[in-house]
Amino acid sequence: MPSTLVTPEQLAAQLDSWVVIDCRFSLADTGYGRRVYAEGHIPGARYAHLDDDLSSPKSATTGRHPLPDLASFCAKLGAWGITPDTQVVVYDDSFGSMAVRLWWLLRGLGHTKVALLDGNFPKWTREKRPVDIAEPVVSPVVYPVPTNVDWGLDAAAVEAIRLSPAHKLIDARPDMRFTGELEKVDPVAGHIPGAVNWVYEENLDLDGTYLPAEELRENYTQLLAGVAPENVVHTCGSGVTACHNVLAMEIAGLAGSRLYPGSWSEWITDPARPVATGEA
Known part of the structure; x- marks a missing residue:
């Protein structure tokens, strides 16, 4: 499936x-x-x-x-x-x-x-496929609450790995937000020190579909520079668009990367956490 x-x-x-x-x-x-x-x-x-x-x-x-x-x-x-x-x-x-x-x-x-x-x-x-305005009538079911859930890393875990050469922290936000030149969403501009920038739109072809798996694999292999996929952590503004890069790596056959769901907007709530500006 x-x-x-x-x-x-x-x-x-x-x-x-x-x-x-x-x-x-x-x-x-x-x-x-x-x-x-x-x-x-x-x-x-x-x-x-x-x-x-x-x-x-x-x-x-x-x-x-x-x-x-x-x-x-x-x-x-x-x-x-x-x-x-x-x-x-x-x-x-x-x-x-x-x-x-x-x-x-x-x-x-x-x-x-x-x-x-x-x-x-x-x-x-x-493609002129069907569109509806009616809300579906859904029969509710039970989705059991699982005991083993992986919803990413917290800020402490990111702090522990952000400068490690064995890890890669990838920020999916637009370049000007990453560098701190332009920030209209969050109250502090910049990025987590140690992060590199890979804007999620880089995963897309001109028609808005994902690039072929082979091309994604080539792009991410170059970006990771030898770092194992399971040692990659994705971040963005609030743990949403970074998931685009998680999916891109899965499509590329580079499974196992993780998400920092709090991302930049959580990181900056603690003034003791470091902030970087400019290019990585």
């Missing part, structure tokens, strides 16, 4: 048997996703809101999108009709940069039957 990407053609053939989750969202307009979902979505798709469904409320010591409460998240999965054996497909309209959060959360539960729609909603509509 698909665990990284599915094409629109593959999804269209399985709409009656797979669960589809619409993850469209805008940081600048948190109501955007629900509005466009109501205007039209892939038939049968449920809607997942980044703040309400895929995160927990932020506090003074967390990033902007803290991890969801585990029991609440599993209850939400059940409400969407998802069991541990369900094939899930996620999508958005921003190159997968929001939907990958749900992909990563599910993978952290050990749920491997989850894939991103390659090209997302724009490719689906370009």
